[in-house]
Amino acid sequence: MSLQAWVRRTRVPEPASVRREIAVVEPADLLDVEAKDDPEASPVLCCTGESAGAAAFSALWLKRIAGSGRYAAAVSVRGQGNTPAAPGGVEARAHDLVQAAIGLPRQAVLVGHGAGAAWAALAAARYPAAALVLVAPHKLPKQPPKPVGDPKVLLAVDESDAQSKEAQAITDAYGVAPLTFPGVSGDVFTGPGAEGLLDTILSWLGRRD
Amino acid sequence: MQEYSSQAAYDRGEAVCVIGAGAAGLIAVKNLRENGFEVDCYERDTVLGGLWNPENQHSPLYPNTHLVTSRSQTEIPDFPMPDDWPDYPSASQMLDYLKRYASHFGLAEHIWYGSEISHVEPVEGSRFEVVVKPAAGSAARRLRYGAVIIATGHHWVPNLPSYPGQDGFRGTVLHSSQLKDGSRLRGKSVLVVGGGNSGIDIACEAAVNAAECVHSVRRGYWYLPKYLGGEPADYALARLRRRPSWLRGFLTDRLLKGHRELSARMGMEAPDHRHTDEEPIRNGRYLEHVGDGSIRRRPDVARFDGGEVAFTDGTTVRPDVVVLATGYKPKIACCPPGLLGVEGDSAHPKLLARMFSPRVETLAVAGLVEPGVGTLPIVHWQTHAISHWLHIRKGDPERAANFRQQVVSESAQYAVDSTGISPRHQLAVDAEEYLAGLGRIIDTLEQEPVK
Numbered sequence: 001m002s003l004q005a006w007v008r009r010t011r012v013p014e015p016a017s018v019r020r021e022i023a024v025v026e027p028a029d030l031l032d033v034e035a036k037d038d039p040e041a042s043p044v045l046c047c048t049g050e051s052a053g054a055a056a057f058s059a060l061w062l063k064r065i066a067g068s069g070r071y072a073a074a075v076s077v078r079g080q081g082n083t084p085a086a087p088g089g090v091e092a093r094a095h096d097l098v099q100a101a102i103g104l105p106r107q108a109v110l111v112g113h114g115a116g117a118a119w120a121a122l123a124a125a126r127y128p129a130a131a132l133v134l135v136a137p138h139k140l141p142k143q144p145p146k147p148v149g150d151p152k153v154l155l156a157v158d159e160s161d162a163q164s165k166e167a168q169a170i171t172d173a174y175g176v177a178p179l180t181f182p183g184v185s186g187d188v189f190t191g192p193g194a195e196g197l198l199d200t201i202l203s204w205l206g207r208r209d
Numbered sequence: 210m211q212e213y214s215s216q217a218a219y220d221r222g223e224a225v226c227v228i229g230a231g232a233a234g235l236i237a238v239k240n241l242r243e244n245g246f247e248v249d250c251y252e253r254d255t256v257l258g259g260l261w262n263p264e265n266q267h268s269p270l271y272p273n274t275h276l277v278t279s280r281s282q283t284e285i286p287d288f289p290m291p292d293d294w295p296d297y298p299s300a301s302q303m304l305d306y307l308k309r310y311a312s313h314f315g316l317a318e319h320i321w322y323g324s325e326i327s328h329v330e331p332v333e334g335s336r337f338e339v340v341v342k343p344a345a346g347s348a349a350r351r352l353r354y355g356a357v358i359i360a361t362g363h364h365w366v367p368n369l370p371s372y373p374g375q376d377g378f379r380g381t382v383l384h385s386s387q388l389k390d391g392s393r394l395r396g397k398s399v400l401v402v403g404g405g406n407s408g409i410d411i412a413c414e415a416a417v418n419a420a421e422c423v424h425s426v427r428r429g430y431w432y433l434p435k436y437l438g439g440e441p442a443d444y445a446l447a448r449l450r451r452r453p454s455w456l457r458g459f460l461t462d463r464l465l466k467g468h469r470e471l472s473a474r475m476g477m478e479a480p481d482h483r484h485t486d487e488e489p490i491r492n493g494r495y496l497e498h499v500g501d502g503s504i505r506r507r508p509d510v511a512r513f514d515g516g517e518v519a520f521t522d523g524t525t526v527r528p529d530v531v532v533l534a535t536g537y538k539p540k541i542a543c544c545p546p547g548l549l550g551v552e553g554d555s556a557h558p559k560l561l562a563r564m565f566s567p568r569v570e571t572l573a574v575a576g577l578v579e580p581g582v583g584t585l586p587i588v589h590w591q592t593h594a595i596s597h598w599l600h601i602r603k604g605d606p607e608r609a610a611n612f613r614q615q616v617v618s619e620s621a622q623y624a625v626d627s628t629g630i631s632p633r634h635q636l637a638v639d640a641e642e643y644l645a646g647l648g649r650i651i652d653t654l655e656q657e658p659v660k
Contacts, residue, residue: 002648002651002652003590003593003644003647003648003651004648006286006586007644007648010281010282010444010447010586011444011447011448011450011451012448014281014292015292017292017293019293095292098289099289099291099292102288102289102291102309102313103291104313105312105313106312106313106314106315107313107314107315126286126287126289127287127288128243128287148287149243149287150243
């Protein structure tokens, strides 16, 4: 976030505060799998553009992330899941995401899916994420703001989308090569490719480079 | 003579030494870590949070301290406060916030508590040797660092006036920092000296708790409420900055008019400066307490006389407790004054752009400004610039040198122009101009090098 962007933001009204639904699974919560809790590993905070919000991640994602030893959280931004609707556009949703992130015990990885990727990209310009993961991003700003704290960025797009102009623009903006996964965007939560995609993301997060 | 545990200093290579683990120190550590530096942060007390922590034995907190600037103008830009907190958080929330910040970014492991830096000395050109004096007895250690950031703040050394006859005064005389507990005022006749924010807050505290409250103020201030036009006052005023300048003056005037007229009605001297020149008083209750007579205003104290205090207008009171809310002196004891540009009669540092040492390029001071807005964001951008600059200096000395020139020219704007009214006045900067200058410095730093 540039200083100028911050100055502008302090001079517009802050989005209304809402009681946000946050789903959390900690490694210690998992009774059926042997998960090693890694206190060094960054927590992961997920959001999606789908209306289910945090609930979309409960079936598979949160447990699997926690299974890798990370604190796993998902947030429903305003109007999603059990979070009440409140006025505000993408900026307000990015604000919800930042507010959820500062409530986590440590510097978090931001994972955004679909339209949620746009909120995550904006949030990463206001909060120094440990890493930024954009899954099947949708409606991302043409020139996404530069993330603060220089986090590593992962872009995952489905096969049919890999050659699209949008994916290309994001690739150029962040200077990262996209990772492609089989299936369509809606499959990332339950489809056959979901586990494979998630494991790829988790191993990328764990990589030291 | 200093006694050292070993002859040779321990060399920490390119690591940076941060002095103080208060708000400014924590922000400095986080931003340095973000730029890939190893950091050792030394705190003389045993807790973090600096002046916000009542467990800090030197804490200047007085009863019921709240922020005087609103949440959105005070929070650290990249780590906002929870948005369900009130507009003006309390000191304990502020401490909670700083503790969250420290644990969120894993800063605690870089802090050495109970370690005071007794001396900082440049060696080998731009490197530093620091002497760390542990609180508990053991011998001092010497370490070498690539750079030093001083983040000790300026609310530690009370500025104590001395009035004729003060030594023979029969009541209690306290500095505001010694008034830890509001119950000391209960049922007493209280005289509060000093018209700054702490004096006003304590006068309001005494207005409801003490038997009687007299408030001595020697000059005019801007009295702003905490809310203006249905919004937090600092936010409402900052918003006007988006307007064109000709309209801005008019709108600002309209916003402040009611309160200016009210303070004139209360018989207060009109301020001799613009409201942005100096930190205004931000307290909505004060004028009401003056209006209902629970605070009686008096001019400057002339002398103490046995049990009495006489004012310059000839009136007297017989207080049980005198609270001197006369502020603090900025003082940086660990560093040779010359390195900070302290010269001649002035005891005030002359820093480049209010943060860089004019002598050694790897020495900087964070948070030695009174911007009239929240200080945390200012410190964030200062340390952001400092750590970026140290980072560039490591890889590209040529760019670093160009940058140095820009800082020198930027800093010409913030030359200390003392008005001599009050010691703290000398730290005042116009937040708008200062931030714009910091913005230009940061932009230069973040530009891609020309290849």
